[in-house]
Amino acid sequence: MKYLFFIPILILLISPACQSDRKVESDSHFLLLDSVIQKVEADLKPLEDDISQLAAYSSALFEKSDSLVPLVNEDKFLTDDNGFFYNALDNGKESTVFISLLAENKNRSVREVFTTEWLDEAFREITETRPMVCQVYFNSSSNFSRLYPPYDLLNSIEQDIDVTAFNFYYMADEVRNPNRKSVWIEEVYIDPVGRGWILSLIHPVYHDNELKGVLGFDITLSDLMDSFLENYDKKLMLIDSQGTVVAGKAEAIEALSLPPLKNHAYIQTINSDSFRREDFNLFKSKSKEVRRMASKFLLEKENHHSFDMAGRLFQTYCRKMNIMDWYLLDIHD
Structure with missing residues (x-):
């Protein structure tokens, strides 16, 4: 006891x-x-600074639109029988560009396509210096899209696609992003051009207090997993x-x-x-x-x-x- x-x-x-x-x-x-x-x-985290700087650069392009538009080689752009406007790629160093058939003012869209031609070099630099970023793009409020690296446009996209109808556009608009800052799209989605499930960082571009479009950086979930979890x-x-x-x-x-x-x-x-x-x-x-x-x-x-x-x-x-x-x-x- x-x-x-x-x-x-x-x-x-x-x-x-x-x-x-x-x-x-x-x-x-x-x-x-x-x-x-x-x-x-x-x-x-550094991608937030990158996309903010790119947004500022994009705004500056719209500020200089009158002087930039005449410098563009118009011959590389085509218009098919349906009126679908796109660029003919030949070197793999330029973005794939198209104007949706839903564009309400095609002349305005064409002008903005020419204005943003100088984004391609910046897009290439982002993908080269940030391996996590698989593609960079600008989707316009006038319903055109510019995306790098280039892809098989005619076999990937419906000609009447509305580029403003996706969360990687409207989550940065005036209503959902009044602070006009970068936004992480936390709900993953299927990439329209075939890169699988995507995580996106987006940022609005304004000129004269008007939303001109939305920039985006895409990261594939496979890259995210390979880089971190598998280690x-x-x-x-x-x-x-x-x-x-x-x-x-x-x-x-x-x-x-x-x-x-x-x-x-x-x-x-x-x-x-x-x-x-x-x-x-x-x-x-x-x-x-x-x-x-x-x-x-x-x-x-x-x-x-x-x-x-x-x-x-x-x-x-x-x-x-x-x-x-x-x-x-x-x-x-």
């Missing part, structure tokens, strides 16, 4: 030690997440504020019992036509535990959650990014 007296004391001694060990382990996971986020944002031997996953998986390692996707992955490669799935955003939304998971985890992180703003999946105990750690409303998860078993 006398030994029973020491049991409570032993428990009191062991308990703080266990809690200390758990805290050390927890801190290590958060340090990892903070490190990954820091590296991601170290590459993404770590952890089950890492990026989700947006709605609980949809933006990018993730195959092990993390499988741990949460999300849909089967083609060739066990998430990026191949997300680039395919069969990808459906709702299939990769944690709030719509068939697992109550996964839905509860999403609620803990996104709604209750907690940063740690334990759950059981098929007899496996998982510890999941969460950190919110700074420049976007995205969350990085470390799923640990």
Whole structure:
């Protein structure tokens, strides 16, 4: 019986030690997440300055429009039988340019196409100095588009496309972006010219207090994943504020019992036509535990959650990014 007296004391001694060990382990996971986020944002943050400077340069071009338009070689532009205006590319160093058939004032659009010819050199410089940026573009309020690197226009775009109808345009307009600053399009989307799922940074261009168009930098999710997540031997996953998986390692996707992955490669799935955003939304998971985890992180703003999946105990750690409303998860078993 006398030994029973020491049991409570032993428990009191062991308990703080266990809690200390758990805290050390927890801190290590958060340090990892903070490190990954820091590296991601170290590459993404400078793009905000780049696109702001490019917007200022674009505004200056419109200021000099009268002197710039006569300098353009008009012969490289074609108009087909439908009245579709576009440029004939021959060297791969110029943007693909077209004016939508929906343009209300074609003469105005043509003039602005000529005015923005000098953006091509700046576009090339961005893609050469910022490997994360796969394409740069200017979409005009007068319904023309200029995009670099060039692409197969006639087999990629409907001639009556409305370039102002996409979120990579209207999220920077006067109503949604009254501060006229750069905006991250946090909801990934399918690129109209075939580069798969895209994350975009956009910035409005104004002249004489009129919105002339929107600049954009595109980053493919495959590049984002290759650059960051694959460098770590952890089950890492990026989700947006709605609980949809933006990018993730195959092990993390499988741990949460999300849909089967083609060739066990998430990026191949997300680039395919069969990808459906709702299939990769944690709030719509068939697992109550996964839905509860999403609620803990996104709604209750907690940063740690334990759950059981098929007899496996998982510890999941969460950190919110700074420049976007995205969350990085470390799923640990």
